[in-house]
Amino acid sequence: MTAALELRGVAKTYPPPTTVTALSDVDLTVTAGETVAVTGASGAGKSTLLSILGTLERPTAGTVRIAGTDTSTMSDPQLSAVRAWHIGFVFQQFFLLDHLTVLDNVATGLVYRGMPAAARREHATRALERVGLAGRMRHRPAQLSGGERQRVAIARAVAGRPAVLLADEPTGNLDTANGREIVRLLASLGDTTVVLITHNAAVAGAMGRQIRLEDGRIVDDSGGAA
Known part of the structure; x- marks a missing residue:
């Protein structure tokens, strides 16, 4: 199986005045198309792990590979390009712009790809259809339920077909x-690799693989060897 994400010997320590070791010697391989839930108590390192997987933070030590490419020597602009083309992000907060329609909220997520406006809107339309919101494209976020707003956020994340x-x-x-x-x-996004953080056991159980962190280390992995 092709590896979508690989961590080898990854550690993350935040410097003084409050020195915190958030991750310690983490080895992890996530294959293309896997759905993975990351669980653990608050402070276990879940958010740091997700940030490093998404190249939002650099590790203190170790190697991060995205689709086989080592990101450790990449410049910040190169990492931004990796995020723009290969990774989509969905957060607990929806981060939608109230003054824009649903369609334009999704289309704005493609600005960093340098697409013409018409192409962005075409991609956004397809993404909204994919998440079941074809009839809501002209609405504004305030007119939607919480579940619909999260669907918009997911559409924005997948509009560019990230891996x-x-x-x-x-x-x-x-x-x-x-x-x-x-x-x-x-769980139904086809060949998209999904890694999510959750405290909810039912949400974790719906993913194909569950990983539990404790004190910055992987202590349980239902997917076998990391």
């Missing part, structure tokens, strides 16, 4: 029914 989708507590602001729908959607 990897990283989600940080994507159901945290939703009721149980809407949360189930979002999990079902994330």
Whole structure:
């Protein structure tokens, strides 16, 4: 199987005045198309792991590979390009712009790809159809339910067809029914690799693989060898 994400010997220590070791000697391989839930108590290192997988933070030590490419020597502009073309992000907060329509909220996520406006809107339309919001494109975020707004955020993340989708507590602001729908959607994205953080056992169980962190280390991995 092709590796979508690889960590080897990854550590992350935040410097003084409050020195914190968030990750310690983490080895992890996520293959293309896997759906992975990362669990653990608050402070276990989950958010740091997701940030490093998404190249939002650099590790203190170790190697991060995206689709086989070592990112350790990349410049910040090169890492920005990796994020723009290969990685989509979904967060607990929806981060939608209230003054824009649903369609334009999704289309703005493609600005950094340098696409013409018409192409951005075409990609956004297809993404919204994919998440079941074809009838809501002209609405504004305030006119949507929480579950619909999270669907818009997911559409924005997948509009450019990224190989990897990283989600940080994507159901945290939703009721149980809407949360189930979002999990079902994330688990059905076909060949997109999904890695999500959750405190919810039901959400974790809906993913194909579960990883548990404790004190910055992987202590359990249902997918076998890291």
